[in-house]
Amino acid sequence: MPQNDPQDFLSVNPVFSRAGEATQVSKTRIPQGEMAPETAYQIVHDETMLDGNARLNLATFVSTWMDSQADRLYAETYDKNMIDKDEYPQTAAIEQYCWKMLAGLWNSPDPTGTIGTSTIGSSEACMLGGLAFKRLWQHKRRSEGKSTEKPNLVMSSAVQVCWEKFCNYFDIEPRLVPISEEHKCLDGFELEKYIDENTIGVVAIMGVTYTGMYEPVKAIAAKLDEIQASTGLDIPIHVDAASGGMIAPFIQPELEWDFQLERVHSISTSGHKYGLVYPGLGWVVWRERQWLPEDLIFYVSYLGGDMPTFALNFSRPGAQVVLQFYLFLRLGFEGYKKVQQASQDVALFLSRGISEIGPFELWNDGSDIPVFAWRLKEGHTDRWTLYNLADRLRTKGWLVPAYPLPANLQNLTVERIVVRNGLSMDLAGRLLDDIREETSYLNNLSAPMPSERKHPGFHH
Numbered sequence: 001m002p003q004n005d006p007q008d009f010l011s012v013n014p015v016f017s018r019a020g021e022a023t024q025v026s027k028t029r030i031p032q033g034e035m036a037p038e039t040a041y042q043i044v045h046d047e048t049m050l051d052g053n054a055r056l057n058l059a060t061f062v063s064t065w066m067d068s069q070a071d072r073l074y075a076e077t078y079d080k081n082m083i084d085k086d087e088y089p090q091t092a093a094i095e096q097y098c099w100k101m102l103a104g105l106w107n108s109p110d111p112t113g114t115i116g117t118s119t120i121g122s123s124e125a126c127m128l129g130g131l132a133f134k135r136l137w138q139h140k141r142r143s144e145g146k147s148t149e150k151p152n153l154v155m156s157s158a159v160q161v162c163w164e165k166f167c168n169y170f171d172i173e174p175r176l177v178p179i180s181e182e183h184k185c186l187d188g189f190e191l192e193k194y195i196d197e198n199t200i201g202v203v204a205i206m207g208v209t210y211t212g213m214y215e216p217v218k219a220i221a222a223k224l225d226e227i228q229a230s231t232g233l234d235i236p237i238h239v240d241a242a243s244g245g246m247i248a249p250f251i252q253p254e255l256e257w258d259f260q261l262e263r264v265h266s267i268s269t270s271g272h273k274y275g276l277v278y279p280g281l282g283w284v285v286w287r288e289r290q291w292l293p294e295d296l297i298f299y300v301s302y303l304g305g306d307m308p309t310f311a312l313n314f315s316r317p318g319a320q321v322v323l324q325f326y327l328f329l330r331l332g333f334e335g336y337k338k339v340q341q342a343s344q345d346v347a348l349f350l351s352r353g354i355s356e357i358g359p360f361e362l363w364n365d366g367s368d369i370p371v372f373a374w375r376l377k378e379g380h381t382d383r384w385t386l387y388n389l390a391d392r393l394r395t396k397g398w399l400v401p402a403y404p405l406p407a408n409l410q411n412l413t414v415e416r417i418v419v420r421n422g423l424s425m426d427l428a429g430r431l432l433d434d435i436r437e438e439t440s441y442l443n444n445l446s447a448p449m450p451s452e453r454k455h456p457g458f459h460h
């Protein structure tokens, strides 16, 4: 019997259905019978058609384009399971080549003697870094006969949500240092107030998700040196370099944020952000093998021996790891530098253009990672907000999210652009024209716009 509730059923277009086939399919119950592959393909294809245009999605950090050789390699390797080290020894070897290259890129004192792994993304990579901190701290506390009941982790209130998840899932107290107009990110200010004997580590972010700013890892490490001198507490740093880990080495090589700083135990990054690979890839590397406690490591069989693994998942696609290796070979240091520099040139062009329109004030300009945020100048208008501007831009296809900053600046709304490979200068020029036009439209409205709505599409 035909059902017409569009909540529950998808209709099958008679043009591509066949005699005897259903004309409606349930969205919530697995169908009893089969369907011609062409029909099923068309239905699923059409369902995804209403998703936004990935090239105009300036909310996401994640890669939306790779070249045709990468697409070919992807198609050749999407059947590989990363955990099957014994069955796919070359994919396992490629994973090792990649993290060793990253260890070198991040100035590890011994890139081949240390340890690292691929992950499904930065969230898993961050959690592995955090788990290593927790276990090391537990070992030390137990050896001193002290309690391990109340571990805490110190970080900015502007951390990505994966750190809040980590603390929640693994029973750790999150100690969030609030950001302010004077201290726009964690910079060591008043850090001593948050650290005690139960602190398992400090997170420093290279490329704060909300704004794109680098936290000054060197200054944070220096502050921790001072704290150690006065209290004896030796607190390690994990650098969440989800974006910056693949930007800073190429275009800010003078910046000391990585394993040059002894206090940095581990660094994570997203292969699928500025690593330029399709989604499903993160990396974490430890400065020295000793910073990943042995009792966290599991061994899987590999070429008649054992290979160490440390992961939250078991099965995971291996193709992205192969794609990362392809890009490391294909682009090399010089190629990555050119791609990242091109993105930064576009970010600086856009941030300058936006600051010159009039009503906007930049929070930062995209000179760290190619990401920047702006706010409405105080007193400019109470007739429209950045949410209205985001909505107006959406009607032209641009996805440019507006959202509140975290504690203690939650009353401040910003709008952010993430410039990725693929947002050309030409497209950026068109975007700037559209921002100018929509700003002028909003400025000329005779009645105030409806009040704000929640931040659509913000990746935090």
Ligand SMILES: Cc1ncc(COP(=O)(O)O)c(C=O)c1O
Pocket (backbone or CB within 6 Å): 061, 120, 121, 122, 123, 124, 126, 160, 162, 205, 207, 208, 209, 240, 242, 243, 270, 281, 282, 459, 460
């Ligand atoms: C600083 C930071 N850390 C962690 C993450 C989580 O990364 P993923 O989406 O790869 O899990 C993000 C994502 O935006 C991020 O910006």
